[in-house]
Amino acid sequence: MSFPWANQYAPKNPFMKWMDERLPLPRLVYNAVGAGYPVPRNLNYFWNFGVLAGAALGIQIITGIILAMHYAANGAIAFDSVEHIMRDVNSGWMLRYAHATGASFFFIVVYLHIFRGLYYGSYKAPREMVWLLGLVIYLLMMATGFMGYVLPWGQMSFWGAKVITGLFSAIPVVGTPIQTWLLGGFAPDNAALNRFFSLHYLLPFVIAGVIILHIWALHIPGSSNPTGIEVKGPQDTLPFHPYYTAKDGFGLGVFLILYTLVLFYAPNALGHPDNYIPANPLSTPAHIVPEWYYWPFYAILRAFTSDFILPAKLWGVLAMFSAILLLFILPWLDKSPVRSGNYRPAFKKFFWLLVADVLVLGYCGGSPAEEPYVMISQLAAAYYFAHFLIILPIVSRMERPLPLPNSITEAVLEKHGEATA
Amino acid sequence: MATLEHTESPGHGTEDGVRRRDFINIAAVSFPVAGAAAILVPLINQMNPSADVLALASIEVDLSAIKEGQAIKTIFRKQPLFVRHLTAAEIADADKVDVTTLRDPQTLEQRTSAGKKQWLITMGVCTHLGCVPLGAGEGENRGEFGGYFCPCHGSSYDTAARIRKGPAPKNLEVPKYAFKSDTVVAVG
Numbered sequence: 001m002s003f004p005w006a007n008q009y010a011p012k013n014p015f016m017k018w019m020d021e022r023l024p025l026p027r028l029v030y031n032a033v034g035a036g037y038p039v040p041r042n043l044n045y046f047w048n049f050g051v052l053a054g055a056a057l058g059i060q061i062i063t064g065i066i067l068a069m070h071y072a073a074n075g076a077i078a079f080d081s082v083e084h085i086m087r088d089v090n091s092g093w094m095l096r097y098a099h100a101t102g103a104s105f106f107f108i109v110v111y112l113h114i115f116r117g118l119y120y121g122s123y124k125a126p127r128e129m130v131w132l133l134g135l136v137i138y139l140l141m142m143a144t145g146f147m148g149y150v151l152p153w154g155q156m157s158f159w160g161a162k163v164i165t166g167l168f169s170a171i172p173v174v175g176t177p178i179q180t181w182l183l184g185g186f187a188p189d190n191a192a193l194n195r196f197f198s199l200h201y202l203l204p205f206v207i208a209g210v211i212i213l214h215i216w217a218l219h220i221p222g223s224s225n226p227t228g229i230e231v232k233g234p235q236d237t238l239p240f241h242p243y244y245t246a247k248d249g250f251g252l253g254v255f256l257i258l259y260t261l262v263l264f265y266a267p268n269a270l271g272h273p274d275n276y277i278p279a280n281p282l283s284t285p286a287h288i289v290p291e292w293y294y295w296p297f298y299a300i301l302r303a304f305t306s307d308f309i310l311p312a313k314l315w316g317v318l319a320m321f322s323a324i325l326l327l328f329i330l331p332w333l334d335k336s337p338v339r340s341g342n343y344r345p346a347f348k349k350f351f352w353l354l355v356a357d358v359l360v361l362g363y364c365g366g367s368p369a370e371e372p373y374v375m376i377s378q379l380a381a382a383y384y385f386a387h388f389l390i391i392l393p394i395v396s397r398m399e400r401p402l403p404l405p406n407s408i409t410e411a412v413l414e415k416h417g418e419a420t421a
Numbered sequence: 422m423a424t425l426e427h428t429e430s431p432g433h434g435t436e437d438g439v440r441r442r443d444f445i446n447i448a449a450v451s452f453p454v455a456g457a458a459a460i461l462v463p464l465i466n467q468m469n470p471s472a473d474v475l476a477l478a479s480i481e482v483d484l485s486a487i488k489e490g491q492a493i494k495t496i497f498r499k500q501p502l503f504v505r506h507l508t509a510a511e512i513a514d515a516d517k518v519d520v521t522t523l524r525d526p527q528t529l530e531q532r533t534s535a536g537k538k539q540w541l542i543t544m545g546v547c548t549h550l551g552c553v554p555l556g557a558g559e560g561e562n563r564g565e566f567g568g569y570f571c572p573c574h575g576s577s578y579d580t581a582a583r584i585r586k587g588p589a590p591k592n593l594e595v596p597k598y599a600f601k602s603d604t605v606v607a608v609g
Contacts, residue, residue, distance in 0.1 A: 159552065163573060166550030181465075185474045187499045187551075195468065282494055282501050282545075284553040288573045302574050304588060307524065311590035313549055369575040369587075 003222065005234040007035045032215065038237035039244050040225035042412050046120075047223070047244075048251030049113035054211065055252055056106035061204050063099040064148075071151065073197035075190040078153035079278045097267035103145055104270040105259045107293035110138060119351055121339030122224045128331040129217040135327055137210050142294065144203040147196040149291055150188070154275035159288045161188040161196070167301075170317040187281055227411045228339030229404055236408040287368050295365030296358050297323055299377040300384070302369050319381065326388050333388055336396035338404065346399040347392075354387045474499075479609025481601070484540065492557040494545055497596065497608050501545030503557045503569070503582070504606075511580035512538055514567060518579065525592045529581040532595050542598055542606065543582045547571040549589035554578060569593065 009030040011017045020027055030036045070089050072081040085092035114134070117123055123131035146164055150157045165182050169175040184191030222231060231237055238244070262269065270292060274285045290298050297320050304315040341348045357380050364377040405411035480497055482504055487493055492505035507515075515529040529538060545553050549571065555561040556569035556578075564570030564577035566585045571577075576587030583592040598608040 159573075163550040163552065169551070180470060181468050184468055185470050185499065189474070189499060191471065191474065281499065282496065282553060284555075284572060286572050288552065302588070305575075307590070312588045313590050316588060369573065374575070 002031065002036065002219065003038045003231065003234070003237065005237075006031070006038050007239055009034075009036055032219065033240055033245075035239040035241045037219065037222075037240040038231070038234075039223050039240050040231055040236060040408050041238045041243075042225050042227065042408050043223065043244065043247070044226050045247075045251060046112070046116040046226075048248055048255075049109045049116060051248040052109040052251060052255050053106065053113055055255070056102060056109055057204065057207060057211070059102045060099065060106060061208075063095050063102060064201070064204065066095050067099055068197075068201060071197075073151065073194050075153060075193050075279070078151065078193060082152045094263075097263050100271060101259065101263045101267055103148065103291075104293065105255070105262070106141065107145070109255065110141065111293070114138070115355065118354075119341040119348075120224060120226060121228055121334070121336075121341065123331045124334065124339050125331065126221045127218070127224060130214060131331060132328060133210055133214040133217055135324070137207055137214060139324065140203055140207045140210065144200060144207065145291060145293065147200040147203075149275075150193065150196045151200065152275055153193060153279045155277040155279060155283075155285050156272045156275040156288070158188055158279035158281065159284055160290055161192060163288060164290075165192075167317050167320075170311070170314045172314070188279075224339065225408060226340060226342060227405060227408055228343070229408060229411075232407045289366055292362070292366060295363070296361035296384075297365070299361040299365030299373075300381045302365070302374065303377040303381040305374060305378075319385075323381075323384060326385070330388065330392075334392050334396050336399065336401070338401040343402040343404055344395075344399060345402065346395050350387060350391050350395060354384070357383050357387065479607055482542075482606050482608060483604060484606060485604040489539070494553075494557045497544070501553050501557075502596070502608060503541075503543050503545040503593070505541040505543075505557065505582075507539045507541055507580060511567065515579060515581035515583075518581075518583075524584050524590070527581070527583060527592055532581050532583070532592070534598070534600055537600060540606070541580075541582060542608065543593035543595050545569075546594065547573065547576055547589055548584065548591040548593065549574055549576050549587070554593070 009020070009027045011020050011026070016026060019025075027036075067085060070081065070085045070092060072078060082096070085096050087093075089095075117131060117134070146160070150161045161183075165179050165188070168182060169179040171178060180186060182192075183189070184195065222237075225231075272289060272291075277285075289295070300323050301316045301320040304312045304319060306312055308315065310318075336344060336347065338344055341351055360380045361377060361384065364373045364380065367373040405414065480495065480502075482493075482495060482502075484504065484506070487504060487506045489506050490508045490511075492503055495502050495504065512529065520526045520528055529541075532543075533539075533541060545557060547554050550573060552571050552573035554569035554571040554576070556563040562570045562572075564586075566577050566579035568578040568580045568582055568585075571587065571589065574588050576589035577585050578589075578593055579585050581592075582595075584590070596608055598606050600606050
């Protein structure tokens with residue numbers, strides 16, 4: 001599971017020895033995130049985002065459990081109970097803003113974590129399972145985030161719930177019964193609010209469980225690194241603790257500064273003002289938008305405006321779900337044996353085009369459903385699929401990668417030499 | 422020893438090589454699986470609408486106050502219902518459309534009660550993803566076909582509430598209703 005030169009856990013304290021023989025939990029921690037886990041010595045700051053995502057989940061679970069102590073999942077009083085948290089509960093305003101802002105920051109670090117993986121080819125053999133489990137976490141996060149946004153029972157909560165469950169009604173024949181089943185009624189109401197609360201409380205713990213699998217799968221081959229070449233010997237690695245606990249600790253400090261800046265100075269910047277209007281089933285907000293982290297997919301959903309064999313609505317839903325499901329076959333679409341984008345000149349250009357494309361999709365998804373945004377989303381959505389299904393397979397066959405360094409150590413020393421020269 | 426060999430010898434006691442133990446294994450697994458599947462039914466069905474949600478009242482709408490060209494929104498089965506008094510021009514607009522060119526081909530006659538062509542009664546639920554289209558309220562955007570306009574994803578409906586443009590696949594749904602008199606209609 002680890003490299004043969006990994007530090008061995010050797011408790012000196014008699015109690016820890018006693019414990020190790022009965023329940024070797026400290027040993028597990030030591031080998032997983034302690035000095036017993038050898039990590040490539042050349043990781044850059046993009047490798048911080050896994051730990052930051054874990055920290056963000058921790059913040060969400062702690063603030064979420066507290067909010068649940070004061071929140072009431074009943075359509076008649078849910079909105080008021082959120083205002084009660086904001087105005088009456090001691091520090092309630094801070095805890096709720098911490099949870100709402102925390103959700104956005106969780107997605108920010110996870111998106112950076114995903115794009116890190118895309119650029120450095122972290123999804124390639126032998127780390128496919130790490131990638132696939134990561135996508136499962138991402139899907140669970142999207143479900144959790146959506147249901148959490150419904151709980152304040154404001155206008156965006158209500159209409160978001162209606163639109164998102166409405167996606168299922170696009171399925172032929174069984175669609176409408178599925179939507180009714182999901183909502184427990186014909187429109188979002190108490191039944192839906194209650195079950196969303198129940199699942200919103202459950203799923204973060206499921207996410208925590210899948211994170212354990214994600215880390216387990218990662219620790220079989222060990223962490224990847226910016227060169228994408230394998231660890232060859234002890235000179236290529238450093239123990240996770242103290243080297244990367246320190247580096248991650250620094251990253252965590254920067255993350256917390258940015259997070260608290262938004263939390264204390266612009267807590268509503270990433271939300272939508274319409275959600276401070278109580279849910280009204282008779283009045284649709286002029287412009288329904290989901291939270292910013294769904295915008296790229298929302299743009300793909302809305303990109304289909306005319307029927308072609310299947311109804312436009314079904315195309316939109318299929319495209320939106322395939323945009324995510326596509327990532328599950330990514331390890332088999334990119335056939336290049338070179339992992340890191342640093343050594344793949346053509347891939348690198350297309351990677352940045354993809355980043356730009358996703359940002360354009362995001363911008364369109366947050367804009368009203370009118371021209372020119374519809375046409376731009378159509379082009380950007382087409383490019384998104386083309387990137388993964390056409391460009392990536394072709395590039396990975398045609399491109400001539402740059403020469404790889406012989407080892408991680410050689411790459412590090414070369415870089416160091418350049419810097420001092 | 423003889424007994425032991427008996428039970429271990431393959432094919433013993435059967436014609437086609439299936440042992441007694443295979444049968445016991447299959448039975449022992451399939452019985453709990455069938456039981457678990459049966460338990461799943463109430464676990465899944467509890468999420469369907471409960472009795473109080475299903476106890477749907479039918480509603481009566483008084484049309485006397487709705488002037489020509491006006492529309493009202495009311496609630497039917499927890500969802501908005503649009504009742505619209507079409508003007509002669511709107512009826513003419515709806516009638517002059519070639520039905521075969523429509524995404525969901527229906528005439529205004531098919532969507533209204535016999536002899537009451539001016540009363541267009543539909544659900545106020547966009548057939549795309551369930552938003553409430555604009556156009557039933559005073560001064561709201563009626564879209565480029567003069568009927569209803571859904572702000573969520575830009576579906577436009579005409580004066581017969583038929584889908585003309587945008588992602589919605591169907592015309593606005595016409596619920597079951599009957600005129601009790603010239604000015605009262607019972608929906609549901």
